[in-house]
Amino acid sequence: MKLIQAIIRPENEKQVIAGLEKNGVKAFTRLDVLGRGRQKGLQVGAVRYEELAKVWLMVAVKDADLDHAVDAIKIGARTGNPGDGKIFVSLLVEARTIRTRSTDVG
Ligand SMILES: Nc1ncnc2c1ncn2[C@@H]1O[C@H](COP(=O)(O)OP(=O)(O)OP(=O)(O)O)[C@@H](O)[C@H]1O
Numbered sequence: 001m002k003l004i005q006a007i008i009r010p011e012n013e014k015q016v017i018a019g020l021e022k023n024g025v026k027a028f029t030r031l032d033v034l035g036r037g038r039q040k041g042l043q044v045g046a047v048r049y050e051e052l053a054k055v056w057l058m059v060a061v062k063d064a065d066l067d068h069a070v071d072a073i074k075i076g077a078r079t080g081n082p083g084d085g086k087i088f089v090s091l092l093v094e095a096r097t098i099r100t101r102s103t104d105v106g
């Protein structure tokens, strides 16, 4: 199992989630967050925005779904401009569904 954490533009969230769903990945957790990447925010005229609004998506997937899920995020989140976001993937040691006592992520 893998844990995907994606930081994306809020305006691209809907199409990312639709893309995940199309690939069979239905469950996720989202948070509104502030962050910055390598440009350290955004300069608009004399005003510097040091932290920009992003959406943090957390998706736990089976190994077999990883590539599809990452592709869906990449496609849905990309504009080609700085600030499109990041995708972090890590190993997920355990997932428990409380109701069913299943140890599967699905
Ligand atoms: N190294 C990092 N660690 C944790 N969060 C990060 C990191 N880099 C970026 N982020 C998060 O991702 C958001 C989007 O980052 P962003 O797309 O600007 O990355 P970037 O590396 O600067 O790429 P680009 O050059 O395309 O802008 C940031 O606002 C921040 O929340």
Ligand SMILES: [Mg+2]
Residues within 6 Å of the ligand: 036, 037, 038, 039, 040, 082, 083, 084
């Ligand atoms: Mg950036």
